[in-house]
Amino acid sequence: MLQITAELIDRQLQGPGQELRLRAPELAQQLSPGQAVLLRGGWGPEPHLRRTFHPVAIDGESWTIRVPPSGDRAHAWLRTAPLGAEIDCLGPVGRGFSLPSGPRNLLCIGQGEPAWALLPLILLADARRAAVTFAMQSHSYRDLIPLHRLPATVEYRVATLDGGRGDLGRLLPGLAEALRWADAVAAAGPADFYEELAGAIENSRYALNRGFAQALHPTTFLCGVGACQACVADIAGGRRRVCLRGPVFDLVDLVAGR
Amino acid sequence: MAIELAPKNKQGLSLHSPLIAGSGAVGFGDAWPPGLRPELFGALVTAPLTLHPVRGKAPPRLAEVPGGFLLATGDHNPGYRRVLRDNAPDWKRLGVPVIVALAGSAPADWPRLAEHLEEAGVAAGLELAVPGNATRAEVSAWVSAVRRASTLPQLARVQVAEAEMLASACVEAGADALVIGMPPLAMARAAGEVTGAGDVAWVEAPLHGPGAFPFTLRALRAVEALGLGVPLVASGGIQRAEDARRCLEIGAVAVQVRSLLWTDPAAIVALARALAS
Numbered sequence: 001m002l003q004i005t006a007e008l009i010d011r012q013l014q015g016p017g018q019e020l021r022l023r024a025p026e027l028a029q030q031l032s033p034g035q036a037v038l039l040r041g042g043w044g045p046e047p048h049l050r051r052t053f054h055p056v057a058i059d060g061e062s063w064t065i066r067v068p069p070s071g072d073r074a075h076a077w078l079r080t081a082p083l084g085a086e087i088d089c090l091g092p093v094g095r096g097f098s099l100p101s102g103p104r105n106l107l108c109i110g111q112g113e114p115a116w117a118l119l120p121l122i123l124l125a126d127a128r129r130a131a132v133t134f135a136m137q138s139h140s141y142r143d144l145i146p147l148h149r150l151p152a153t154v155e156y157r158v159a160t161l162d163g164g165r166g167d168l169g170r171l172l173p174g175l176a177e178a179l180r181w182a183d184a185v186a187a188a189g190p191a192d193f194y195e196e197l198a199g200a201i202e203n204s205r206y207a208l209n210r211g212f213a214q215a216l217h218p219t220t221f222l223c224g225v226g227a228c229q230a231c232v233a234d235i236a237g238g239r240r241r242v243c244l245r246g247p248v249f250d251l252v253d254l255v256a257g258r
Numbered sequence: 259m260a261i262e263l264a265p266k267n268k269q270g271l272s273l274h275s276p277l278i279a280g281s282g283a284v285g286f287g288d289a290w291p292p293g294l295r296p297e298l299f300g301a302l303v304t305a306p307l308t309l310h311p312v313r314g315k316a317p318p319r320l321a322e323v324p325g326g327f328l329l330a331t332g333d334h335n336p337g338y339r340r341v342l343r344d345n346a347p348d349w350k351r352l353g354v355p356v357i358v359a360l361a362g363s364a365p366a367d368w369p370r371l372a373e374h375l376e377e378a379g380v381a382a383g384l385e386l387a388v389p390g391n392a393t394r395a396e397v398s399a400w401v402s403a404v405r406r407a408s409t410l411p412q413l414a415r416v417q418v419a420e421a422e423m424l425a426s427a428c429v430e431a432g433a434d435a436l437v438i439g440m441p442p443l444a445m446a447r448a449a450g451e452v453t454g455a456g457d458v459a460w461v462e463a464p465l466h467g468p469g470a471f472p473f474t475l476r477a478l479r480a481v482e483a484l485g486l487g488v489p490l491v492a493s494g495g496i497q498r499a500e501d502a503r504r505c506l507e508i509g510a511v512a513v514q515v516r517s518l519l520w521t522d523p524a525a526i527v528a529l530a531r532a533l534a535s
Contacts, residue, residue: 003292003523040522048467049322049521088522090292222320222329223520227282227289229305229331230320239313239334 008085016069025061033121034096034248040088043077054117093224094247097121103129107182111137111189126151137171172200179204185213198255213251264411264434271411273300280514281359286345291523296352298530306361311337318448326467333361346380355382362387365400372408383411394427405432418477425481435489438478441470466517471495482509499532
C-alpha cells in the first residue's frame with residue numbers, strides 16, 4: 001500500500017454523478033479491479049476522514065472514480081475541485097477480484113452504484129478473451145452503466161425497478177440460465193443483495209460451491225492496513241478485517257452463518 | 259537523548275524519541291501504514307490484549323464527527339496466547355520497546371496477563387487501560403495487583419475526564435508513569451449504516467482526532483500540577499508538531515499518536531522529524 005499524491009486530470013459528467021480521473025502511475029500500476037483507494041482532498045479539517053472509492057477504470061498511469069451526487073462535503077469538494085488539484089491517496093486497499101485462468105464464461109452481476117466497480121474486471125476479462133455477460137439492476141435507467149462503456153462482445157442485461165429499461169423489477173429471477181452457463185461469477189451490490197444471489201445460484205446450480213462466485217463487500221475503510229479494526233464484518237463465522245481479507249470475498253464466506 | 263519512562267523501576271524503559279505509537283496504532287506490531295517504520299518511534303503500544311479472545315463490538319464500529327471520529331472496537335483481540343505465538347516473536351526485530359496494552363474491559367485479568375507476559379520476556383512494559391467510572395479504591399487494587407504480579411514497567415492510562423481524581427491512586431499503587439489519557443466518550447450515527455429494521459445504527463465510543471486534543475491538554479496540565487513525581491505521557495488528538503511541543507512544554511516527557519497514523523501516515527514522518535530536531 002502507498003500514500004501518494006494524485007493529480008486530478010479529467011472530469012466527466014456521468015448521469016447524476018461525476019467521474020474523476022486521477023493520475024499517479026505508481027499507484028495505478030498496483031491497482032486491480034475491486035480494490036479500494038482512500039482519498040483525501042483539500043477540503044480542510046472537516047470532514048476528518050478519507051473517503052473510500054473503488055476505481056471504475058484503471059490504466060497504467062491513472063484510474064477513474066465515480067463521485068455520487070450525495071450531500072457529503074468531501075464528495076461535494078471532489079465534484080468542484082479544479083483540474084490539477086492534488087488529492088492524497090492511500091491504496092490499494094485489500095484484495096480485488098481474481099479472474100479464472102484461460103478463457104472462461106464470466107457472469108458479472110451488479111446492483112446499484114456498487115456495480116460500477118465491476119467495470120474494470122469486465123474489460124480485463126474481455127481482453128483476456130473470456131466470454132462475459134454483465135447483468136445490472138438499478139432503480140432507473142439513468143443509473144445503469146451505459147452500453148457504450150462495455151466492449152461490443154459483452155452481453156448486457158438490465159433490469160430497472162421503474163421499468164424504464166430492460167426487465168421491470170428484480171434481476172436475479174431472470175438469470176437462471178446465465179448462472180448455469182457461467183464458470184465464474186463476480187458480483188457487486190449492497191450487502192443484502194448477496195443472500196438473494198446465493199439463493200439464485202443454489203436454485204440454478206443445486207449448490208453454491210466455493211470458488212464459483214466472488215462478491216465485493218461494501219465497506220468504509222479507515223486505516224486500510226488492519227490496525228484500526230474499524231472495517232470488520234461478520235464473515236465466514238468470524239469477525240474479519242475487510243481490508244485484509246477482502247473487500248472481495250468468496251460468496252460462500254459472505255453468506256455463511258446468515 | 260534518552261527519555262526514561264520508568265526511572266524508579268529496576269528494569270527501566272528508555273526511549274530514543276518522545277514519539278510513541280499509541281495503543282493499537284500498528285496493531286500488535288504487524289500493521290504498518292505506508293511509509294512508517296519502527297525507528298520513527300521511541301516505543302510502540304500494542305492493541306489492547308485480554309486473557310481470552312474477544313470478538314469485540316459488532317459492526318458498525320466507526321462514526322465520523324466534527325473534529326474526528328468515534329471508533330468502538332470493544333477490545334477485539336485474539337487473546338494473549340495467539341499474540342505471544344504469532345506476534346511477539348517479531349517484537350525484538352522491530353528494534354523499539356514494545357509496551358503491551360492490557361484491555362480496560364477485564365482489569366481482573368491484568369495480574370495473570372502480566373505474569374504471562376513477564377514470563378515470556380517479550381514486553382518492555384505494560385500499559386493498563388483504566389476503565390471509566392472506576393473508583394480510587396478499585397484503581398488502586400487493580401494497579402497494585404499488577405505490581406505484585408510483575409516487575410515490568412507499568413504505565414497507567416486514565417480517562418481525561420477522571421485523570422485528576424485517579425492519577426495519584428495509580429501512582430501510589432505502583433504505576434511507573436501515567437498516560438493522559440483516554441478520550442471522552444461520545445455518540446454518533448454510523449454514516450450510511452441502517453439495520454434490517456430500517457433504524458440507523460449508533461456508535462458509542464471514545465473520540466479520536468483533533469477534537470480530542472483540548473481535553474488531553476486540560477487533563478495533562480491538571481495532572482502535572484499535582485506534582486506526582488512520575489513521567490507523564492500525553493495521548494489523544496495530537497496531530498501536529500505544535501501539539502506535541504505544547505504537551506512537552508506542559509511537562510509530558512513523551513506523546514502518543516494513534517489516529518494520525520491511520521488518517522495521514524505522512525504527517526507522522528513530518529512529526530517525528532520535527533521532534534527529533
